[in-house]
Amino acid sequence: MYSTRDRERKEGDRIQEKTRYIILQGGVNRFVAGAALQVPSPLLKVFILADLRGNSGLQGGACLPGWSPLDLAAMAGWYHAQQQQHFYGAPSNYPPCCPPSSKRRKLEKTEELLYTTRLRRGPVTFRPYSDSLGNTSQALESRPERSRTRKSHLNLDCSPSILENGECSSSYRAERAPEELGTHVGHLFPEVLTLIFEYLDIQSKGRVARVCSRWRDAVYRKSVWRKVEARLHLNRPNTTLFPSLVKRGITRVQVLSLRKSLRELVNGIPNLESLNLSGCYNLSDSALDGAFNKDLPNIKRLNLSLCKEVNDNSLGRIATHCKNLEELDLGGCTKITNTGLLLVSWGLKNIKRLNLRSCRSISDHGLGHLSGLDSQPSESLLELGLQDCQKITDESLRHLSEGIPNLRKINLSFCVSVTDTGMKSLAKLGSLQSLNLRSCDNVSDIGIGFLAEGGNRPLTELDVSFCNNVSDASLKHVASGMSKLQSLSMTTCPVQNDGISRISKSLPGLRTLNVGQCISLTDVALESLSTHCHSLEKLDLYGCSKITSKGLESLKKCPKLANINLNL
Incomplete structure (x- = not known):
C-alpha cells in the first residue's frame, strides 16, 4: 500500500x-x-x-x-x-x-x-x-x-x-520598472555638468541655474564663474545678492548705478579683487571714505573713471588701504591734482597701470612726483595714460625717462605741448613697446628720427595719426630703426607711395597698417604691400580716393589679410 x-x-x-x-x-x-x-x-x-x-x-x-x-x-x-x-x-x-x-x-x-x-x-x-x-x-x-x-x-x-x-x-x-537605458543629461555627474556650463555665456549660466537643483549646484561652482565680472545696479538693498556672488566665487564687480552705500558692497564681498565704478557720477568723496575705511589687501583693479567727485583725499584713502593695487583708472577725474599723484607714488608701490586721461590739472610737477622727484619713484609702473593732459610738456617726459625706466606703454595723444625734444627723452626708455602720439601737432620727422636712433628698437606699436608734420622721411627712419614694428597708424599723414614701399620691405612682421585719408597713395603702394607684407592682417584705406579695384585685387597675395576698411 x-x-x-x-x-x-x-x-x-x-x-x-x-x-x-x-x-x-x-x-x-x-x-x-x-x-x-x-x-x-x-x-x-x-x-x-x-x-x-x-x-x-x-x-x-x-x-x-x-x-x-x-x-x-x-x-x-x-x-x-x-x-x-x-x-x-x-x-x-x-x-x-x-x-x-x-x-x-x-x-x-x-x-x-x-x-x-x-x-x-x-x-x-x-x-x-x-x-x-x-x-x-x-x-x-x-x-x-x-x-x-x-x-x-x-x-x-x-x-x-x-x-x-x-x-x-x-x-x-x-x-519600479527601469527607465530606458542610454546617456541623458540628467544622468551626468555634477563635475561633467560643471565642465559643460563653463562654455556658456553669462546669461545662459543664469538660466540653467533655474532649471533644477542639480543644475543650480553645478553651475554655482567657482570654476564656472572664473574671470566673470558681475554688473550690478545698487539702487536698493538686496540681502541675498552679495552672498550669492561670494558662493560663486565672483571677485570682479562693475557698478552700473549707485544710490546706496558703497560700504555694503565692499563689506559683502570680502575677497573683492576688481571694482569698476566707471560712470558713477554721484559717487562722492564721503562714500569712498565710508567704503575704504579698512585695509583691502585683495583689491588689485580699481576703475574710478568719470567719477567727477573723486579728489586728492579719495586717492589718499585708496593709497592707505589698498596697498596691493595694480591698476588704477582715474580718467576724467578733473579734481585730481599733482598732490594726488604724490599720494599714489607714496602708497601704491605695486602699481602697474595708471590712467590719467583728461586729468587737466596735472602738470609736469605731478609727473615729477610719480617719477621720484620728491619721493621714491613708481618703478613698478609699466603703462601710463596721459591722453588729453594739456599741461604735460617735454619736461614730464624727461622725468619719466629718468625715474621710470621700465615703462612699456605710454599714451600722449592730444598732448599738444609735447615736441621733438620730448621724443629724444622717450628714446632713452629701452623697454618702450607702445607709443601713441596721435594729434601731437608739434611732433615731426625729426622726433621720429630720435625714436629710431640706435636701430633695432623694441617698439611694436606706433600711432602718429593726424600729425601733419610726419611724412615719408619718418617712414625712412621707421624702416631703418624699428624693424619689430607690428602696428603702424598714419591716418591723414602726407605719406607717398615711396614711403609705403620702403616700410613694406623693412617690416616683415607688420600686421596692422592704418593709412586712411592718405590721399596720395595709389595702387603702387598696395602692390608693394602684397609682395612683401605676408603677415598683414588689417588694412585701413578709407578716404584713399586713388585706390582702384586693380590695387585691391593685388591684395589677394596677402594670405592672412582678414580686414580691409574702405569706408568711414
Missing part, C-alpha cells in the same frame, strides 16, 4: 515527465508547458516559457497567482541543467504522452490563464545581458509603458553557475 505522500510524489514524477515530453515535441519558437496542481508539493506548480532555438538560457517566465519566485527559479534551474547535459534529445527517450486526464485539463486551463494574463498585462520577456566580468547573466523584465507606472515588477537574478546545479537565488525585490 502506498501512502498519500508516496502517491503525490509518484504523480508529480509522471507530470514532470509528461511536461518534458511536451516541451521537446513542440517544434516552435516558444511553447508553454506547466501544471498547477492544488497539492502541497511546490514541485508540482510548474511554469516555463522556453525558447528551444536559442542558446542564451531562460527566455521567458511569468508570475501567476500562488506561484512564488522559488517555484520559478527551481523550474528554471531544472531546464537549464537538462539543456547543459543534453538530456533532451530524441522524443524516443521519453515515455509517450498519456491520454488526456484531469491533470491534463488542469494543464490546459493553466495555459488559458497564461494567455489571458498576457493579453491583459502585455508580453513579459526577459532580456539577458552580461555584467562587467562578462560571465554573468541577469534577467531584466520589460513591460509596455502603460503597465510600468501601475505596478512594481519582479526581478530575478540567476547566474549560469547556479542554474547548472539546478538551483537559483530566491532573493527578489519589488522595484
Whole structure:
C-alpha cells in the first residue's frame, strides 16, 4: 500500500515527465508547458516559457497567482541543467504522452490563464545581458509603458553557475520598472555638468541655474564663474545678492548705478579683487571714505573713471588701504591734482597701470612726483595714460625717462605741448613697446628720427595719426630703426607711395597698417604691400580716393589679410 505522500510524489514524477515530453515535441519558437496542481508539493506548480532555438538560457517566465519566485527559479534551474547535459534529445527517450486526464485539463486551463494574463498585462520577456566580468547573466523584465507606472515588477537574478546545479537565488525585490537605458543629461555627474556650463555665456549660466537643483549646484561652482565680472545696479538693498556672488566665487564687480552705500558692497564681498565704478557720477568723496575705511589687501583693479567727485583725499584713502593695487583708472577725474599723484607714488608701490586721461590739472610737477622727484619713484609702473593732459610738456617726459625706466606703454595723444625734444627723452626708455602720439601737432620727422636712433628698437606699436608734420622721411627712419614694428597708424599723414614701399620691405612682421585719408597713395603702394607684407592682417584705406579695384585685387597675395576698411 502506498501512502498519500508516496502517491503525490509518484504523480508529480509522471507530470514532470509528461511536461518534458511536451516541451521537446513542440517544434516552435516558444511553447508553454506547466501544471498547477492544488497539492502541497511546490514541485508540482510548474511554469516555463522556453525558447528551444536559442542558446542564451531562460527566455521567458511569468508570475501567476500562488506561484512564488522559488517555484520559478527551481523550474528554471531544472531546464537549464537538462539543456547543459543534453538530456533532451530524441522524443524516443521519453515515455509517450498519456491520454488526456484531469491533470491534463488542469494543464490546459493553466495555459488559458497564461494567455489571458498576457493579453491583459502585455508580453513579459526577459532580456539577458552580461555584467562587467562578462560571465554573468541577469534577467531584466520589460513591460509596455502603460503597465510600468501601475505596478512594481519582479526581478530575478540567476547566474549560469547556479542554474547548472539546478538551483537559483530566491532573493527578489519589488522595484519600479527601469527607465530606458542610454546617456541623458540628467544622468551626468555634477563635475561633467560643471565642465559643460563653463562654455556658456553669462546669461545662459543664469538660466540653467533655474532649471533644477542639480543644475543650480553645478553651475554655482567657482570654476564656472572664473574671470566673470558681475554688473550690478545698487539702487536698493538686496540681502541675498552679495552672498550669492561670494558662493560663486565672483571677485570682479562693475557698478552700473549707485544710490546706496558703497560700504555694503565692499563689506559683502570680502575677497573683492576688481571694482569698476566707471560712470558713477554721484559717487562722492564721503562714500569712498565710508567704503575704504579698512585695509583691502585683495583689491588689485580699481576703475574710478568719470567719477567727477573723486579728489586728492579719495586717492589718499585708496593709497592707505589698498596697498596691493595694480591698476588704477582715474580718467576724467578733473579734481585730481599733482598732490594726488604724490599720494599714489607714496602708497601704491605695486602699481602697474595708471590712467590719467583728461586729468587737466596735472602738470609736469605731478609727473615729477610719480617719477621720484620728491619721493621714491613708481618703478613698478609699466603703462601710463596721459591722453588729453594739456599741461604735460617735454619736461614730464624727461622725468619719466629718468625715474621710470621700465615703462612699456605710454599714451600722449592730444598732448599738444609735447615736441621733438620730448621724443629724444622717450628714446632713452629701452623697454618702450607702445607709443601713441596721435594729434601731437608739434611732433615731426625729426622726433621720429630720435625714436629710431640706435636701430633695432623694441617698439611694436606706433600711432602718429593726424600729425601733419610726419611724412615719408619718418617712414625712412621707421624702416631703418624699428624693424619689430607690428602696428603702424598714419591716418591723414602726407605719406607717398615711396614711403609705403620702403616700410613694406623693412617690416616683415607688420600686421596692422592704418593709412586712411592718405590721399596720395595709389595702387603702387598696395602692390608693394602684397609682395612683401605676408603677415598683414588689417588694412585701413578709407578716404584713399586713388585706390582702384586693380590695387585691391593685388591684395589677394596677402594670405592672412582678414580686414580691409574702405569706408568711414
